[in-house]
Amino acid sequence: MYIIIVGCGRVGANLVSKLSEEGHNVVVIDRDKDSFSQLGSGSNCMTITGMPMDEDVLKEAGIEEADALAAVTTDDNMNIMVSQIARQLYHVPMVITQTTDPEKQRVFTSMGLKTICPTTLTVDAFFCALKEGETEK
Amino acid sequence: MKIMIIGGGNVGYYLTKSLSAELHHIMIVEEDCSRCKQIISELGSKRIEVTQGDGTDVECLREAGIFNTDVLIAVTGHDQNNLVACQLAKDYFGVKQTISRVKNPKNIRVFQKLGVDSVISSTESIAGIINQELDWTDVNKLLQERSPNVQLRKMVVELGSYSERRHLKDLGIPKGLILITVLRGDRAIIPSGDTCLESGDEVILMGGQKDIDQISRKFKVMQE
Numbered sequence: 001m002y003i004i005i006v007g008c009g010r011v012g013a014n015l016v017s018k019l020s021e022e023g024h025n026v027v028v029i030d031r032d033k034d035s036f037s038q039l040g041s042g043s044n045c046m047t048i049t050g051m052p053m054d055e056d057v058l059k060e061a062g063i064e065e066a067d068a069l070a071a072v073t074t075d076d077n078m079n080i081m082v083s084q085i086a087r088q089l090y091h092v093p094m095v096i097t098q099t100t101d102p103e104k105q106r107v108f109t110s111m112g113l114k115t116i117c118p119t120t121l122t123v124d125a126f127f128c129a130l131k132e133g134e135t136e137k
Numbered sequence: 138m139k140i141m142i143i144g145g146g147n148v149g150y151y152l153t154k155s156l157s158a159e160l161h162h163i164m165i166v167e168e169d170c171s172r173c174k175q176i177i178s179e180l181g182s183k184r185i186e187v188t189q190g191d192g193t194d195v196e197c198l199r200e201a202g203i204f205n206t207d208v209l210i211a212v213t214g215h216d217q218n219n220l221v222a223c224q225l226a227k228d229y230f231g232v233k234q235t236i237s238r239v240k241n242p243k244n245i246r247v248f249q250k251l252g253v254d255s256v257i258s259s260t261e262s263i264a265g266i267i268n269q270e271l272d273w274t275d276v277n278k279l280l281q282e283r284s285p286n287v288q289l290r291k292m293v294v295e296l297g298s299y300s301e302r303r304h305l306k307d308l309g310i311p312k313g314l315i316l317i318t319v320l321r322g323d324r325a326i327i328p329s330g331d332t333c334l335e336s337g338d339e340v341i342l343m344g345g346q347k348d349i350d351q352i353s354r355k356f357k358v359m360q361e
Binding site for chain 1: 193194216217220221224225228241244250251
């Protein structure tokens with residue numbers, strides 16, 4: 001698959017490595033060129049420095065041919081905007097958006113975005129772990 | 138009218154000032170606390186409410202009174218925040234009209250496609266003014282002094298636009314508008330109803346702003 005990852009923070013960089021290892025064709029976009037140092041020397045994916053919501057940058061990343069896009073910057077609104085551009089203007093078949101605000105996740109899921117909320121996932125994990133701890137006692 | 142403004146920077150500040158003078162009720166949302174205090178102390182009145190918070194946060198919008206809002210105007214310095222504020226207002230809270238500023242003029246099309254009612258780019262407005270004024274400064278100055286409503290403009294027939302390969306008589310030129318000449322290559326054609334426009338033609342028009350705006354759409358390729 002040809003996959004565009006938007007945002008090369010902890011989540012982005014790890015996602016890139018994992019996908020590259022599986023043999024996917026990965027392009028990663030970030031505003032900060034220093035962020036790519038997190039990718040490690042083994043990574044052979046293409047990197048693009050630029051504002052991810054700029055259509056010129058997205059085109060350079062090959063959005064017209066992409067099979068999937070994951071928006072995982074630390075800016076929820078940026079993720080939402082880039083994802084909608086990918087989905088509604090370029091008809092990328094699979095688009096996944098990270099949003100840390102559960103309420104925003106609800107709203108934009110109902111508007112058709114496929115979202116992942118780290119806050120909800122973490123809360124659920126903690127909740128389960130605490131419950132397990134309680135039953136073990 | 139009840140108007141909510143997202144972003145209390147320079148644009149938000151002066152917008153609040155001029156809109157509240159017209160007896161509108163303004164609710165302004167700004168993230169920076171000291172900026173909020175400044176707005177309250179300088180513009181504070183019964184018609185202006187200031188809420189400190191993130192204008193793209195559902196809870197904050199609710200607290201700021203979005204349920205009573207007729208129009209939401211997003212003028213923060215970040216295009217992505219303006220888009221999300223408008224979408225939350227329109228799709229989640231049912232605000233009837235949304236207006237947004239964009240910094241990157243390329244985002245005009247994106248915002249329109251994603252449901253924002255009116256999109257304004259100062260970069261593009263200024264670029265437009267420069268384009269239309271540059272060649273015509275003297276003539277326009279003269280027109281402006283004698284007849285402030287009439288303007289002289291040059292437009293290009295775009296490939297695939299309504300006007301391309303169409304006779305002038307079929308163009309629906311408004312009554313108050315005069316088509317002075319069609320520039321093709323190095324020729325200036327004195328137009329008649331049977332003149333057929335080609336892409337790349339430069340058309341020189343004179344008329345009122347409203348008529349010019351109306352006809353200008355026919356020279357451009359419209360985005361669906």
